[in-house]
Amino acid sequence: MEPAKFSIGLGNNDAKIRSDASKDYVEFWASQAKRLSWFKAWDTTLEWNPPFARWFVGGKINASYNALDIHQNQKDKPAILWEGENEERHTITYGELFSDVQKVSNGLKSLGVEKGDRVTIYLPMVPEIMVAMLACARIGAIHTVIFSGFSAASVHDRVVDSQSKIIITADGGYRRGVIVKLKEVVDAAIENLDFVQNVIVLRRTKIPISQNKKDLFWEDIVRDSPDVCGAEPLESTHPLYILYTSGTTGKPKGVLHDTGGYLTHLHSTFRWAFDIKDSDVYFCTADIGWVTGHSYVAYGPLLCGATQVMYEGAPDYPSQSRMWDILQRYKVTIFYTTPTALRMFMKYGDAIPNSFDLSSLRLLGTVGEPINPEVWKWYFRTIGKDKCPIIDTWWQTETGGMMLSPLPGLETIPLKPGSATFPIPGVDIAVVDDAGKETLPDTKGYLVIRKPWPGMLLTLWGDDEKYKSVYWSKYSGFYYTGDYAIKDGDGYFWLLGRADDILKIAGHRIGTAELESSLVSHRGVAEAAVCGIPHEIKGEAIIAFLVLKEGIKVSETLQNEVMSKVRSDVGAIATPQQIYFVSKLPKTRSGKIMRRLLRAIASNEKIGDVSTLEDGAAVSEIQAAFDDIKNQIS
Numbered sequence: 001m002e003p004a005k006f007s008i009g010l011g012n013n014d015a016k017i018r019s020d021a022s023k024d025y026v027e028f029w030a031s032q033a034k035r036l037s038w039f040k041a042w043d044t045t046l047e048w049n050p051p052f053a054r055w056f057v058g059g060k061i062n063a064s065y066n067a068l069d070i071h072q073n074q075k076d077k078p079a080i081l082w083e084g085e086n087e088e089r090h091t092i093t094y095g096e097l098f099s100d101v102q103k104v105s106n107g108l109k110s111l112g113v114e115k116g117d118r119v120t121i122y123l124p125m126v127p128e129i130m131v132a133m134l135a136c137a138r139i140g141a142i143h144t145v146i147f148s149g150f151s152a153a154s155v156h157d158r159v160v161d162s163q164s165k166i167i168i169t170a171d172g173g174y175r176r177g178v179i180v181k182l183k184e185v186v187d188a189a190i191e192n193l194d195f196v197q198n199v200i201v202l203r204r205t206k207i208p209i210s211q212n213k214k215d216l217f218w219e220d221i222v223r224d225s226p227d228v229c230g231a232e233p234l235e236s237t238h239p240l241y242i243l244y245t246s247g248t249t250g251k252p253k254g255v256l257h258d259t260g261g262y263l264t265h266l267h268s269t270f271r272w273a274f275d276i277k278d279s280d281v282y283f284c285t286a287d288i289g290w291v292t293g294h295s296y297v298a299y300g301p302l303l304c305g306a307t308q309v310m311y312e313g314a315p316d317y318p319s320q321s322r323m324w325d326i327l328q329r330y331k332v333t334i335f336y337t338t339p340t341a342l343r344m345f346m347k348y349g350d351a352i353p354n355s356f357d358l359s360s361l362r363l364l365g366t367v368g369e370p371i372n373p374e375v376w377k378w379y380f381r382t383i384g385k386d387k388c389p390i391i392d393t394w395w396q397t398e399t400g401g402m403m404l405s406p407l408p409g410l411e412t413i414p415l416k417p418g419s420a421t422f423p424i425p426g427v428d429i430a431v432v433d434d435a436g437k438e439t440l441p442d443t444k445g446y447l448v449i450r451k452p453w454p455g456m457l458l459t460l461w462g463d464d465e466k467y468k469s470v471y472w473s474k475y476s477g478f479y480y481t482g483d484y485a486i487k488d489g490d491g492y493f494w495l496l497g498r499a500d501d502i503l504k505i506a507g508h509r510i511g512t513a514e515l516e517s518s519l520v521s522h523r524g525v526a527e528a529a530v531c532g533i534p535h536e537i538k539g540e541a542i543i544a545f546l547v548l549k550e551g552i553k554v555s556e557t558l559q560n561e562v563m564s565k566v567r568s569d570v571g572a573i574a575t576p577q578q579i580y581f582v583s584k585l586p587k588t589r590s591g592k593i594m595r596r597l598l599r600a601i602a603s604n605e606k607i608g609d610v611s612t613l614e615d616g617a618a619v620s621e622i623q624a625a626f627d628d629i630k631n632q633i634s
């Protein structure tokens, strides 16, 4: 045990926050919510009709107002220091962002967008993505941002599910020097969708695009719309956004977040975790298409009036030093990234970061996947030069904001490389066994949340029943996270990966069921099973096992077809690393695929003790299935 070496303090010691939170968590969150600007105070802090929570009921608030209007006393302060992949650079101040957002809000209004309507945003990492989100929030439209790496089929499903009236996209976006033609994807996605009224197109790359009757240009809207648009006072429980995420069933789930609770959670965690000061330059590398981008690129920093760097492209393009060049150029003080990115940078070698001046850094963070202790230590030494605390932040799309993390803005604690440390104040998290009993120290169990928290999802869009069954049916009264964890003897939490059929590929969340349904829709495939195996950089890589239909032969063409089917159904991020063709899949008696067994085969591991793991299957059957597949493959 070596925590003493990693006890880096930033001089904060606000013990009152923790003691207040432990006395009465509802009152505590009310005191935090008061830091935001409300049009009308709430009547009830928490209405808890398990499993549905409504925070700050009766209160009126607006996210865009809290992100922009309240900062207009310093309107020349940079909000976004934007860098394009092609080295274009712009600074957008709080004043400019405010004006652009109001124009786009007015533009949306003139297209008939009203409170509660859904607007799909499918844009690259350009400042306009934030403008679009805040413009929706300002008028009470519910935004649904789709990561720009998703395919036309994925966009189609999400637009249909959310019934979006308007789509905001770009002609294209830059990624590794190549232009990704986003407008083309949207055209394919919305063919025959009559309810989509307009497509607003930003000319990011100026490539030629096909023009349809529904198309309008972003530039025209911004030019022609007035720049004054008041923020709509919205109920605290009014939905701010839908964000689709992978679940254990074939279709992605629309996680629905409210306004008042979500903003309270972000405003609090952004300050506690990042210790944000007026002089800081913050940089989170997440794409806005994922929840980290929503919470800690779009809303968190703006609520706190922070200056942040936003970068459009790949982190190692055009060279392996791109990230460090950005940190040096903008004198970044707070850097928040993923274990996948860090593993990649570490592999490129120390000489690259060592040749840059990274002395402005004072705080480092990671998110999205477990971080290996070696990588944590490398981050601490080579990037942080032994002087920056690292926050390993555990949370989910559904939790809205951080739930487990060191909080250097509040307190100094000894850090343990690889542990997300403790719950944030006001949340109650535990590791429990199958019966819901807290496990003994150092014993693996399931991570659960035992009380409602302000950032929690309202429900799944249009599907309360699924919300209940996915998160609240495994344990009565506890939210089930789907993660394995242990709590050590000092009370530190260690995350051990997913306990369900969700993969984390380079930090991106992908459901095995989604991939399998794409694979079996190929004409030659009868059955498919997908699992994740450890990958040196990405954390996990996708492996697929396929059973072909009678008479279909294995060939390179078939293999390529299957790969491109996944890319077009889900997106390039979901491409399997390897496909194995087998004669049958190992299943339990209840018909569940034995993924652990497949994983062991693909990783060339021994079968191990799976007797307790594969519900309803006898050890001998598992062993036989294992040997059978192994023989076919080796």
Ligand code: WTA
Pocket (backbone or CB within 6 Å): 245, 290, 291, 292, 366, 367, 368, 369, 370, 371, 392, 393, 394, 395, 396, 397, 398, 420, 481, 482, 483, 495, 496, 497, 498, 504, 507, 508, 509
């Ligand atoms: C995983 C990302 C270990 C976890 C914010 C969780 C982590 C899932 C960590 C949610 C961490 C996130 N350590 N694992 N610090 N942070 N995870 O919805 O499995 O994309 O359930 O949200 O990522 O992924 P999501």
